[in-house]
Amino acid sequence: GIQVEQSPPDLILQEGANSTLRCNFSDSVNNLQWFHQNPWGQLINLFYIPSGTKQNGRLSATTVATERYSLLYISSSQTTDSGVYFCAVNAGTYKYIFGTGTRLKVLA
Amino acid sequence: KAGVTQTPRYLIKTRGQQVTLSCSPISGHRSVSWYQQTPGQGLQFLFEYFSETQRNKGNFPGRFSGRQFSNSRSEMNVSTLELGDSALYLCASSSSPSSYEQYFGPGTRLTVT
Numbered sequence: 366g367i368q369v370e371q372s373p374p375d376l377i378l379q380e381g382a383n384s385t386l387r388c389n390f391s392d393s394v395n396n397l398q399w400f401h402q403n404p405w406g407q408l409i410n411l412f413y414i415p416s417g418t419k420q421n422g423r424l425s426a427t428t429v430a431t432e433r434y435s436l437l438y439i440s441s442s443q444t445t446d447s448g449v450y451f452c453a454v455n456a457g458t459y460k461y462i463f464g465t466g467t468r469l470k471v472l473a
Numbered sequence: 474k475a476g477v478t479q480t481p482r483y484l485i486k487t488r489g490q491q492v493t494l495s496c497s498p499i500s501g502h503r504s505v506s507w508y509q510q511t512p513g514q515g516l517q518f519l520f521e522y523f524s525e526t527q528r529n530k531g532n533f534p535g536r537f538s539g540r541q542f543s544n545s546r547s548e549m550n551v552s553t554l555e556l557g558d559s560a561l562y563l564c565a566s567s568s569s570p571s572s573y574e575q576y577f578g579p580g581t582r583l584t585v586t
Contacts, residue, residue, distance in 0.1 A: 396573040406510075406561050408577035451516065455573050460506065460529050463516035 367392045371452055371464035378442050378471050386437040386467045388452030396455040397428055399437050402466070403448050411437070411450075442471045475500065477566050477578035485584045491552040494581045498545050498566030505547040506575060507539060510561040519562075522547055551583075559585045 368391040378384055388397075399411040412419050412426040414435065419426050423442075428435040439446055449468050453461040478497045486492050498505050507519040518531040522541035539549040545566075551558055561582050565575035 398574065400577070406563075406580045406582070408563065408565075410574070410576060413574040453516075453575075460518040460521055460531065461573075461575060462518070463508075465515050 367394065367454060367456055367462050369452060369454055369462050369464035371450075371467050373467060374465065375468045376470070378469070380442060380444060380471055380473050382442050382471075383438070383440045384442060384469070386439070386450050386452075386469075388435040388437070388454075388464055390433050390435075390452075390454050392433070392456065394430065394433075394454040395457045396461075397435055398453045398461070399426055399435070400451045400453065401446075401448050402451060408451070439469075442469075444471045444473050447471050477564060477576055479562075479564050479578040479581050481581060482579065483582050483584075485586060486554050487586055488554055488556060490554050491550060492554060492583060493548055493550045494562055494564075494583075496547045496549075496564030496566075496578060498547070498564075499568075499576055502566035502568050502576075503545050504567045504569065505541055505545065506565045506567075507547070507549050508563045508565065509533075510563060510580075511557075511559070516563070519549065554585045556585050559583060 370389045400408045414428045416430045423440045425438045449466040452464045455461045504523045506521040510516045520530045525541045536552045541547045561580045563580045564578045
């Protein structure tokens, strides 16, 4: 099955800093989503981005499907950005495969 | 539009018991998926339902089962609970087979003692 790797596994930033999270996947995918899991466990949709680039405020994402990776950019980070960021991919089998996540801590 | 709801939010059970978790998808969504999240195994797919039919199942023992009702609400059941079943159980809904963007509920945190 598809393998999904995320890097870095842990990231500590000072408030206001920028960061790039990476998601590599081992095979072609039809769908890709980025999620933020808050401290209460809720998975919040950030981007549905099987290809191309999207932006939403301080966050943006790029997926290069032919090279099997996706990037999530966080600019001017805030303490509320803390949590775990997951990439999940789907290859048309009605199920998403999740990466192991990047744990982000933003310090005030 | 209301989001995905899951009940109960927290549950404590004893080994050997069974448990039923409920998920109500976003209004108009007909596909419901279930995931188990543990510190050791991460987020793992359990099963997915569309129009009351299970379309895919993850690599879990037969003690894990589910169903979907005509109103798209879904339940999952775990029988003969084991300590390792302690986890956060997440439900996700999507609008149709061609729309794979999933929206997650707040989860049910199950503790087995």
